Structure formats: structure tokens, C-alpha cells
Amino acid sequence: xxxxxLVEYFRAQMRKDPDMASAVAAIRTLLExxxxxxxxxxxxxRESLKWAxxxxxxxxxxxxxxxxxxxxxxxxxxTSLEHQDLSRCKKVMEERGELFLEKISMSRTKVAKLCHTxxxxxxxxxxxxxxxxxxxxxxxxxxxxKRFSVYVTESQPDSAGRQMAEALRKLNVPVTVVLDAAVGxxxxxxxLVIVGAxxxxxxxxxINKIGTYQMAVCSKAxxxxxxxxxxxxxxxxxxxxxxxxxxxxxxxxxxxxxxxTTFSEHSWRSCWCxxxxxxxxxxxxxxx
Amino acid sequence: xxxxxxxxxxxxxDDIVKAKQEGKELTKEEKQRLRKEKxxxxxxxxxxxxxxxxxxxxxKKPASAASPAxxxxxxxxxxxxxxxxxxxxxxxxxxTPSAADKPAKSKAExxxxxxxxxxxxxASKGKKGDVGPQAAPGKPKAPPSELQPVxxxxxxxxxxxNPEVLKKLAKKLERQQTPEYNAATKVKIPxxxxxxxxxxxxxxxxxxxxxxxxxxxxxxxSTVIHPAIVRLGLQYSQGIVAGSNARSVALxxxxxxxIRDYTTPPNEELSRDLVNRLKPYISxxxxxxxxxxxxxNAIKYIKKEISNIPSQCKEEEAxxxxxxxxxxxxxxxxxxxxxAIAKYSIEKISDGDVILVYGxxxxxxxxxxxxxxxxxxxxxxxxxSRPRLEGREALRRLVQKGINCTYVLxxxxxxxLPEVSxxxxxxxxxxxxxxxxxxxxxxxxxxxxxxxxxxxxxxCETYKFCERVQTDSFVSNELDDPDDxxxxxxxxxxxxxxxxxxxxxxxxxxxxVTPPDFVDLVITDLGMIPCTSVPVVxxxxxxxx
Numbered sequence: 001x002x003x004x005x006l007v008e009y010f011r012a013q014m015r016k017d018p019d020m021a022s023a024v025a026a027i028r029t030l031l032e033x034x035x036x037x038x039x040x041x042x043x044x045x046r047e048s049l050k051w052a053x054x055x056x057x058x059x060x061x062x063x064x065x066x067x068x069x070x071x072x073x074x075x076x077x078x079t080s081l082e083h084q085d086l087s088r089c090k091k092v093m094e095e096r097g098e099l100f101l102e103k104i105s106m107s108r109t110k111v112a113k114l115c116h117t118x119x120x121x122x123x124x125x126x127x128x129x130x131x132x133x134x135x136x137x138x139x140x141x142x143x144x145x146k147r148f149s150v151y152v153t154e155s156q157p158d159s160a161g162r163q164m165a166e167a168l169r170k171l172n173v174p175v176t177v178v179l180d181a182a183v184g185x186x187x188x189x190x191x192l193v194i195v196g197a198x199x200x201x202x203x204x205x206x207i208n209k210i211g212t213y214q215m216a217v218c219s220k221a222x223x224x225x226x227x228x229x230x231x232x233x234x235x236x237x238x239x240x241x242x243x244x245x246x247x248x249x250x251x252x253x254x255x256x257x258x259x260x261t262t263f264s265e266h267s268w269r270s271c272w273c274x275x276x277x278x279x280x281x282x283x284x285x286x287x288x
Numbered sequence: 289x290x291x292x293x294x295x296x297x298x299x300x301x302d303d304i305v306k307a308k309q310e311g312k313e314l315t316k317e318e319k320q321r322l323r324k325e326k327x328x329x330x331x332x333x334x335x336x337x338x339x340x341x342x343x344x345x346x347x348k349k350p351a352s353a354a355s356p357a358x359x360x361x362x363x364x365x366x367x368x369x370x371x372x373x374x375x376x377x378x379x380x381x382x383x384t385p386s387a388a389d390k391p392a393k394s395k396a397e398x399x400x401x402x403x404x405x406x407x408x409x410x411a412s413k414g415k416k417g418d419v420g421p422q423a424a425p426g427k428p429k430a431p432p433s434e435l436q437p438v439x440x441x442x443x444x445x446x447x448x449x450n451p452e453v454l455k456k457l458a459k460k461l462e463r464q465q466t467p468e469y470n471a472a473t474k475v476k477i478p479x480x481x482x483x484x485x486x487x488x489x490x491x492x493x494x495x496x497x498x499x500x501x502x503x504x505x506x507x508x509x510s511t512v513i514h515p516a517i518v519r520l521g522l523q524y525s526q527g528i529v530a531g532s533n534a535r536s537v538a539l540x541x542x543x544x545x546x547i548r549d550y551t552t553p554p555n556e557e558l559s560r561d562l563v564n565r566l567k568p569y570i571s572x573x574x575x576x577x578x579x580x581x582x583x584x585n586a587i588k589y590i591k592k593e594i595s596n597i598p599s600q601c602k603e604e605e606a607x608x609x610x611x612x613x614x615x616x617x618x619x620x621x622x623x624x625x626x627x628a629i630a631k632y633s634i635e636k637i638s639d640g641d642v643i644l645v646y647g648x649x650x651x652x653x654x655x656x657x658x659x660x661x662x663x664x665x666x667x668x669x670x671x672x673s674r675p676r677l678e679g680r681e682a683l684r685r686l687v688q689k690g691i692n693c694t695y696v697l698x699x700x701x702x703x704x705l706p707e708v709s710x711x712x713x714x715x716x717x718x719x720x721x722x723x724x725x726x727x728x729x730x731x732x733x734x735x736x737x738x739x740x741x742x743x744x745x746x747x748c749e750t751y752k753f754c755e756r757v758q759t760d761s762f763v764s765n766e767l768d769d770p771d772d773x774x775x776x777x778x779x780x781x782x783x784x785x786x787x788x789x790x791x792x793x794x795x796x797x798x799x800x801v802t803p804p805d806f807v808d809l810v811i812t813d814l815g816m817i818p819c820t821s822v823p824v825v826x827x828x829x830x831x832x833x
Contacts (some may be wrong), residue, residue: 203809203818239816241636241710241808242741 001036006052007059007136020134023233024160026056028221034090040161042081042089049073063199063207063250067236071122075100110134115194115229123148124190126183126219129155129209130164131196133229142171149174151186155209169224172285178252180211187222197230199250202239207250213243294359307691328395342823353726399688401604403509409452454479461571477513477568478505480575486769487793494578495767501525502576516545517569520577530678532716532752533622533650536582540614543590547610551603559597566591581717581725581754589617625749625813626651630658632811633712633747641666641709644737646698647727649686649714650680656712657689667692669708671701673729675772698729705740713802715748720826721757724748724818728761728797734806743808746819750812753826759798770794 001009009032013025020048033052039045053069081089111133119125120139125148127134129190141148150168154177157162161177166177178186193215197206206212206228219226240246434664461477477625485498495610496734503522506513520542523529529538546569552558570587573579593613597606633655636645643666645652668691672679680693686693696704697765711733724730724746737744758764774783804819814825 202816240747240807244638245636 001033002051003055006033006055009201010056010059012161021064021108021132021231022060022062023064024101026060026065027051027233029102030054030069031094031101034076034097035094037090040086042086043157045090045093045284046077052141057249061152061249063236063238064234067199070237071233071235072097072100084105104231104233107219107233109135110230111231112136115227116144116146118194118227119146119148119223120147121148121224123192126151126153126165126186126193126215128153128161128189128195128215129213130160130167131229132230133196134194135164135167137166137194137205137229139171140172142173149176151176151178151190153178153180153183153211154213155211158210179203179215183211183215184218187218187224190196193224193226194218196228197226197228197234198234199234200228200230201236205240205247207236208235208256231275299625313775318468324684329396331398370723377670406785412668440617446636447697452676461575477575478502480505484787486767487791487795489762490765490767490795490797493765493767495770497771498769498770502572513569513572514542514546514549516542519574521573524573524577526767531648531650532580532582534715534748535580536586536751537618537622539583540586540590540618544614547607547614552555552592558601558603558821559595559598559599562594563591563614566594579729581751581756585751585754586617590614622753625655625751628813629747629749629811630655633745634659634662634664636710636745636809636811636816637664637666639665642669643667643706644701644708644733644742646671646711646713646733647673647676649680651746651749652712652714653682653685655747656691661689667694669694669696669704670699671696671704671714671733673698676727678727698803700731701733701802702736705742708737708740708742711737711742711744713744713746714745714797717750717756718746718748718753718810718819718822719758719801720753720755720823721759722822723758724804724807724810724819725758725799726800726802728800731761731800731802731806734802744806745809745811746802746807747811750814750825750829755820755826758801759803761797765800766798768796768798770796772796 006029006040010025010029013020013028014022015282019210030049030052034045034049037045037048039048049069049075053066056069057066076093079092079096081092083089085094115137119137123146125138127150129152137149138148149167150173152161152164152168165175175284190223195206195208195212195215199207201207208228238246397430400524440665460480461479462560480494480500480502481502482495484495486493486495501519501522502525508520520529520538523538524535529535544565546566547562550558550562550565553696554563560572566587566761589611590610597609601609611641629651637659643656645656645668659666670679670683670686670693672683672695683693683695694704713726713730713734714725715724715726719725724734734744756764769784771794773796774781774786783792783794807819810819810822811816812825815827
């Protein structure tokens with residue numbers, strides 16, 4: 001499978017299900033690549049998988065794709081590969097890959113199941129921009145007959161917040177769109193803040209759409225709980241010391257819209273326990 | 289009262305005898321009791337040996353009239369506790385399975401005796417108002433009056449202000465004679481005496497003078513301590529070999545020399561005898577300068593390797609294996625670890641950085657030199673502090689490489705910090721609760737850096753991780769020679785006669801601990817970890833071993 005086929009397959013997966021996380025599509029692509037690979041050695045197989053991950057990262061430079069690819073590789077080789085012949089090893093790896101894919105496809109559901117209990121009846125929630133995981137959590141909470149209202153930030157420059165508001169209106173949840181600059185104004189009214197994440201870094205912090213850091217610092221100042229919901233394949237091997245330390249490729253993400261992601265540094269320090277709690281919750285979805 | 293234990297005794301004894309006679313199998317309880325009796329018999333035999341020496345010591349002390357004479361029961365069969373105990377001794381009678389046999393005493397009675405003795409000694413000490421043989425010259429200290437009857441035992445090196453413990457330590461060192469075939473030439477490891485007035489918060493630590501090295505107290509021919517070890521001890525105590533890595537490497541090299549010169553005595557096994565031989569050397573080095581965490585880990589490793597030598601291994605081969613092990617350890621844990629850490633650190637150093645370093649850490653210097661060779665453009669600010677002024681050595685090494693450096697003293701650190709983009713610190717040890725133990729002044733720098741939001745990176749090899757837990761710098765530290773503080777840069781010595789001023793104390797601390805909130809990142813040979821992941825690394829290492 002060469003580069004164009006790889007990219008084409010990836011794009012096809014994304015088109016098929018726009019609700020699917022790009023990392024899941026990437027992992028599906030990698031699994032297909034593994035099945036079609038004609039390598040002769042395990043080491044060669046690993047090398048080509050790494051190359052495939054790099055290609056996909058070039059296509060879709062979000063943090064989750066690179067972290068997902070690495071975790072996929074790690075998961076499938078985390079077993080005894082002592083078999084004599086290569087085809088058996090490959091079979092084992094493919095089985096593990098299917099298992100991994102199955103688990104992570106269910107990850108959003110699991111996160112929603114664990115997280116909706118944090119939303120109490122009558123709660124006012126603040127969220128940032130459009131996150132499918134947060135949407136799933138709120139759907140689940142609504143299905144559990146909880147009454148809550150949501151404030152969404154507009155999240156310029158692409159106004160993704162409006163998309164989120166639309167989706168929430170369909171669920172009959174009372175939603176208000178606020179300006180990004182109005183976060184400090186609105187925080188005294190809300191009970192909790194829930195955001196998604198592009199990536200979760202080794203120091204415990206998160207990488208997310210720009211504006212999240214401000215929200216985290218303000219919510220700390222107001223002593224409001226700040227929750228992050230993220231699937232476990234978003235855990236990436238980065239340890240940024242400050243905003244500048246995040247590699248540029250994760251900061252600019254071009255996929256028809258212009259995203260600029262940023263890193264919530266002090267949120268990890270100030271609300272570290274809470275960020276940690278939520279990401280450990282989503283980690284429970286992935287028992288490898 | 290202790291006598292309460294008495295009437296139980298004969299009853300229990302009868303029970304057991306009955307059981308035996310009836311041929312019943314002894315219940316678990318009875319078996320336990322039998323085991324305890326045997327232990328107490330052994331103890332009473334030991335007590336017989338100890339008592340004569342203790343008695344002679346007590347006679348030397350002027351026994352004050354009011355305090356009841358510590359009646360050390362010289363005859364083990366005396367079943368009564370010394371009733372002349374000054375304070376009522378609560379006997380935990382419930383927990384004592386009493387000894388049934390005549391010669392052994394019940395546990396309660398032994399405990400009561402020990403407590404009575406302690407109380408008596410304390411009372412006699414209080415009367416004298418003196419501290420004992422280890423009193424500092426010319427400085428009367430308040431007698432340790434707040435000592436409660438301790439049930440928990442503190443480790444001995446933390447009880448420097450308790451002369452009883454010091455005496456015990458001295459005796460232990462005496463007993464730690466180097467094994468010789470000829471038992472007549474036994475040499476004791478001398479106990480180094482404290483120097484000068486110690487500040488009360490640190491009175492539980494040793495404070496030695498550099499002008500009185502331990503070797504002066506060793507007899508000439510000090511052939512029972514290997515000369516390489518004597519030399520090493522001197523190098524430590526005079527400060528010639530300083531720095532965590534340097535001390536560990538020097539220690540390992542000295543041990544290599546010891547192993548090379550070692551011959552197994554007949555009828556002994558190398559694996560056991562060599563370990564016993566190393567014990568007095570380690571005590572000697574500990575007296576010269578307290579062991580560091582890295583040295584402790586190295587010694588543990590060597591002892592483990594020695595005891596793992598199979599008994600059928602020939603001596604030459606065993607020695608070769610051991611020397612090889614030591615070389616591997618140095619290579620893996622120190623040299624290669626430094627390379628790995630440099631590789632990770634270089635990712636964190638970007639062009640245009642202003643890096644602040646404190647003191648002279650061999651690892652941090654190595655990292656900076658490597659980064660410079662990889663053509664990173666940065667400049668360094670070296671912070672230094674008295675009295676060691678180690679920063680000068682670091683400055684010399686960096687400038688030699690051609691790195692752009694600035695030199696300030698620690699008092700200027702808040703002035704210079706707005707310019708700094710990162711702080712790199714070395715560590716003496718990383719404790720199990722995430723605290724970083726390093727040269728005194730490090731926590732100050734970390735604190736100020738945190739206030740300025742400057743990231744603090746600590747570089748530390750994994751062999752310096754230690755199981756200890758500490759939250760402050762008082763509990764366990766090292767006190768250096770206070771005379772170092774006397775001389776100032778201009779050569780004036782106003783403090784020269786500090787010992788004559790009764791209200792003056794000089795404190796020369798060596799280490800301090802930095803809490804993990806001030807440290808952003810720890811770079812180890814295993815990768816970049818947050819400070820709180822240290823116990824995870826320790827757990828993984830223990831599993832590996």
C-alpha cells in the first residue's frame with residue numbers, strides 16, 4: 001500500500017462517518033495497511049507502520065492521529081511474538097489490532113457513561129467550541145432526564161461554537177452562545193466547565209482549541225470545577241514546559257477550517273486533579 | 289506491676305507440660321509460647337554478657353544519692369522487677385506470654401527492667417546537669433530533659449544529642465573489627481567527635497572539623513583498613529572529592545582496589561567474607577563523611593553482587609566477575625545515563641535560550657557542553673554561593689568550551705531571573721515523595737523561578753533515586769565545618785573567636801530539599817518524568833531486581 005492509497009483510504013474513512021474521530025479513522029487505515037503489508041520481518045513491519053503513521057500525520061496533523069498511531073503500534077506488539085513464522089505473528093498482530101479498534105470505537109460511549117454523573121440536575125455548564133466527546137456526554141446526560149443548560153463560547157475564528165449550539169438545540173437543551181471574551185463574565189453563573197481535548201500531554205495538561213487556557217485560569221480563579229473529557233488514544237508523548245514548547249505542527253491544523261490549538265499549562269497545575277480525574281476516567285475505557 | 293506476670297507463669301507452664309504428657313498436639317498458641325520462651329532464654333544469656341560491662345560503667349558515674357541505684361539484676365533467675373524504679377512502670381501484662389522456665393524472665397519484666405534502667409540513668413544525668421563524655425568544649429548545653437520513654441526507636445545517626453546512643457554507636461564500631469586470622473591485632477574504627485556549638489535545630493546531626501581528620505585517631509599501622517579506603521576517607525573529609533557522582537565513582541574504584549587485593553581466608557567463602565570485610569570500611573567512610581544516597585545505592589548493589597557469587601566459583605574468576613560488575617555499573621548508571629540525559633535535555637534547549645544553573649553539577653555541565661557542541665545558541669548564567677563557591681568551577685568548565693556565561697551570587701537571583709528562560713538544576717538525590725535533595729540554595733532558586741514562571745528542570749540519574757521520604761531540610765542533613773564561614777572574600781576574619789561567644793553559633797548546611805511543586809520536569813535516563821513519578825520508577829526498579 002503506497003502513500004496515495006493510504007491517504008485515499010483515510011479520507012474515505014473520514015467521509016464515511018463524519019462523527020468518527022480522525023484518530024479512529026487513522027487507526028482503521030493502519031490496520032488495513034498491516035493486513036496488506038508484504039513485509040518479511042517484524043522489524044520491517046514496525047518500520048513501515050511508523051512510516052504510514054508519519055504519512056497520515058502529514059495528511060491530518062492533529063495530535064490525536066500521531067498519538068493514536070503510536071499507541072496502535074505499541075498495543076499490537078505488546079504480546080508475545082515468539083512464533084516461528086511471520087504469518088502467524090502477523091495474524092496475532094492483526095487480531096490485536098482489531099481488538100484495539102473495537103475498544104476505541106466504543107471509547108466515546110464509555111466516556112459519556114462515566115461522565116454524565118458529574119452533571120447534576122439543574123446544572124449550568126460552560127463549554128468551549130465544538131467537541132464531539134462533550135456532545136456525547138451531554139446527550140447521555142439529557143437521555144438520563146437531567147435538566148441542565150449550556151453556555152458555549154463562540155470560539156472564533158471558525159465559529160465552531162455555533163455548530164455545537166445547533167447540535168444542542170436539537171437535543172432540546174437550552175443553550176446560549178457567548179463571546180470568547182465573555183468567559184470571565186459568565187463564569188460566576190455556571191456550576192462546572194467541561195471541555196474536550198486534542199491531546200493529553202505527559203505532564204498532565206491538555207492541548208486544545210485556542211481560548212481553553214483562559215477559560216481554565218478563570219475557572220480556577222472562580223473555584224469552579226474544570227473537567228476534561230478525552231479518549232485515551234489522545235495521550236501523547238510530549239512534555240511541554242510552556243506554550244512555546246509545543247511543536248508547531250500541532251498548533252496549526254488545516255482541514256478546510258483554520259484551527260489554532262493551544263496548550264493549557266496552568267490548568268494542569270491549578271486544576272490538575274480534575275484534569276487527571278477525567279482523563280483517568282477515559283483511560284478506563286482502554287484497558288490494554 | 290511486673291509481678292502480675294509471675295502468677296501466670298507457673299499456670300501456663302503446667303498447661304504445656306500437661307499437654308505434652310497427654311500426648312496432645314500443641315496448639316498454635318502453645319507452640320508460639322514455646323518459641324518465645326526459647327527466644328527469651330537466648331536473650332537472658334546475652335544479658336548476662338552485657339550486664340558486667342554495663343555495671344562497670346555505672347560504677348564510674350557518680351551515683352547520686354537521691355536517685356535509686358539502678359539495680360541491675362545480675363542474676364537472671366531474679367524474677368522480680370527492680371522495685372526501686374523511680375517511676376511506676378506500666379506493665380503491658382496483657383500482651384506477655386510469660387516464660388514458663390525458671391532461668392528466663394517474662395517479657396514484661398525485661399521491659400520493665402529496661403525502662404527502669406533508662407529512667408535511672410536519666411535521673412542521674414539530670415542531677416549532674418552535664419551532657420556526658422561527648423560534651424562540646426566550653427559550651428554547656430541544656431540537658432535533654434524532654435525525652436519521653438521512647439517506644440519507637442529512631443535510627444541511631446539521628447540521635448547525636450543523646451549520649452547513650454552515641455556510646456552504643458561507639459561500641460558498635462569497636463565491635464566491627466576487620467576480620468583477621470590473628471585475633472590479637474584488632475583495630476577499632478574510631479568515633480569522630482563533634483566540633484563546636486551546634487545550632488539547636490540541628491543538634492541531632494554531626495558537625496566535624498576539617499582540621500581533625502579521622503585518620504589522626506587511627507593507629508600506625510592502619511593496615512586493617514585498606515589504604516585505598518583510608519585515602520578515600522581523607523579525600524572525602526577534606527573535600528577533595530566532592531559531588532555526588534564523583535564520590536560514587538571514587539568509592540567504586542576504591543572497592544575495586546580492595547577486591548583486587550583481597551584473598552579469601554581458608555575455610556571461608558568469598559561471598560560472605562568479603563561482605564563482612566567491607567562493613568568496617570563503610571563505617572569508616574561514614575565517619576569521615578556521611579554517605580550520600582548514590583553511594584548507598586552503589587554499596588547495596590555491590591553487596592548484592594558479592595552475595596550472588598556461587599560458592600563453587602574460583603577466587604580469580606569471582607574477583608574478575610566482581611570487577612566487571614562494578615565497571616558495568618559505572619558505565620551504565622553514570623556514563624551512559626549522562627549521555628541519555630543529554631540527549632533528552634537537548635530537545636528542551638532551544639536557540640536564544642538563557643539558562644540558569646546553580647553550583648557545579650557534573651551532569652548539568654555535561655548537558656550544556658553537549659548542547660553547545662550540537663550548535664545550539666544559548667547563554668548561561670551561573671549562580672554561586674558561599675562558602676563553597678562551586679560555581680567558579682562550573683564557570684571555568686563552561687567558559688573553556690566557549691559558552692557565553694554570566695556569573696552572579698545567589699543574592700542577585702531575583703534581579704537576574706526576568707532574563708532567564710529556563711533553570712537547569714542538578715540533584716544529590718530524589719526522594720520517594722518527589723522532593724529533590726540538592727545543594728543548599730537550590731530550593732531558593734526553584735522558589736524564585738516559580739514566582740517568575742520560569743520552568744525548572746532537574747537532571748538526575750536513576751541510581752540517585754532513594755526510598756527515603758523527607759519534607760523538610762532539618763530531619764536529615766549534613767553539617768559542614770563551621771570554620772569555613774569565618775573567612776570572607778577580603779580575607780577579614782571577624783568571626784575568628786566565635787567559639788568564645790556563648791550566644792553565637794555558625795551553621796554551614798550542605799543540603800536542602802525542594803518540594804515537587806517547584807519542579808516542572810525531571811530528566812532521567814529513563815526519559816522525562818514529572819516529579820511525582822519518582823515512586824513509580826522506584827517500584828519498577830525494585831521489580832526488575
